[in-house]
Amino acid sequence: MEYFLSEQQKTIKSLARRIAEERILPVRAELDEKEEFPWAIMKDLADADMFRVFIPEEYEGLGGGCLELCLVVEELSRVCGAVATCYAVNALGCFTLMDCGTEEQKRKYLPDVASGKRLTAFAITEPTAGSDVGAIKTTAERVEGGYVLNGTKQYITNGGEAEIYTVIALTDKTKGARGASALLVEKDTPGFSFGKKEKKMGIRASATRELIFRNCLVPEENLIGKEGAGFIMTMKLFDKSRPGIGAQAVGLAQGALEAAVDYTRQRIQFGQPLISLPVVQDILADMATQVEAARALVYAAARTVDSGAKKVTEESAMAKVFASDVAMKVTIDAVQICGGAGYMRDYPLEKMMRDAKITQIYEGSNQVLRNAIAIELRKRRAKTE
């Protein structure tokens, strides 16, 4: 399929593919087995200017947008969904700062993110606030010179590894979600520590930890945007970041498709390669069609985000939901047509299947996002009546 990428976009995509094949492929199984954060690969990505891709030029980035980010995430995920997560979450961790931060905040933090010197993370989820993010309890009490954070964040990607955290907390707990604000918290701030590292089904090389705040004083200049705007900024952030999860899903599905084609071409049963069996051909044809449809939707959603369109909730949610469902189906089908080999850890498919599952869960589960899409449909119809 022709996606009319610019020369720069093609260069970014092929560079990401090269790093994935040369640096990630040889170690992906080991990283998964050891559940080890891929610091050496983060350095390779930094050396290749991959962290600059999604940062504006004035802050030492390459000035790319959502589509450029998706191209890198797709290529990394084609080889390893976990490494792609460790990389992609840096965009999630600094998009709010990029869109709503002051000039001073951006100058202070973004060049270090662009160079890959400091990783970032984003924290809203809590033990009692998952899909219902409006139920967060972490507080940021206003005091002389800043805010005192108290509470626990759960399941935070890059937790413990990142140095800059965008944390959503209540500056006014009487107002619920409308009293939430976004604060930048640096790793070494007194009162900020890390709880348990989660043991996960998939994306095991990525770190998922609890963040614990106990009387943690954050300077007032670290407030992003206005007090009380934290929840709205988060919804806008997810509108912008969800195509990236779609891209992760597309990459995983593409990787599984290629591995399944390779395996079924060389596996001989009943005197012929498996790929000669009509039933296998049907499955592969469906897999390929679904991957391409998901890619088209993800690129279209990313381009809509980059167009500066005011509201992209629906497009962005559709891309994430569709692509992640495709990734799950395609990776399961790939395991199936490769039989016992597909199930074994010597082959990459069982890992791709485990990695794909998370794309249906994080940044809004697919059930919650289907609700969101339906609400938008209803609103649009009501406007025409």
Ligand SMILES: Cc1cc2nc3c(=O)[nH]c(=O)nc-3n(C[C@H](O)[C@H](O)[C@H](O)COP(=O)(O)OP(=O)(O)OC[C@H]3O[C@@H](n4cnc5c(N)ncnc54)[C@H](O)[C@@H]3O)c2cc1C
């Ligand atoms: C590996 C991993 C990494 C993560 N990284 C981050 C991160 O970096 N930062 C961060 O802030 N969070 C992060 N999260 C949290 C993630 O976004 C949440 O797990 C997700 O939003 C779902 O919340 P929950 O796990 O509490 O599930 P729950 O909200 O308890 O939902 C459980 C089930 O109920 C369904 N459900 C809930 N409400 C509804 C509804 N209204 N309608 C229909 N179905 C519903 C859900 O779809 C789901 O199937 C991460 C999670 C994981 C697993």
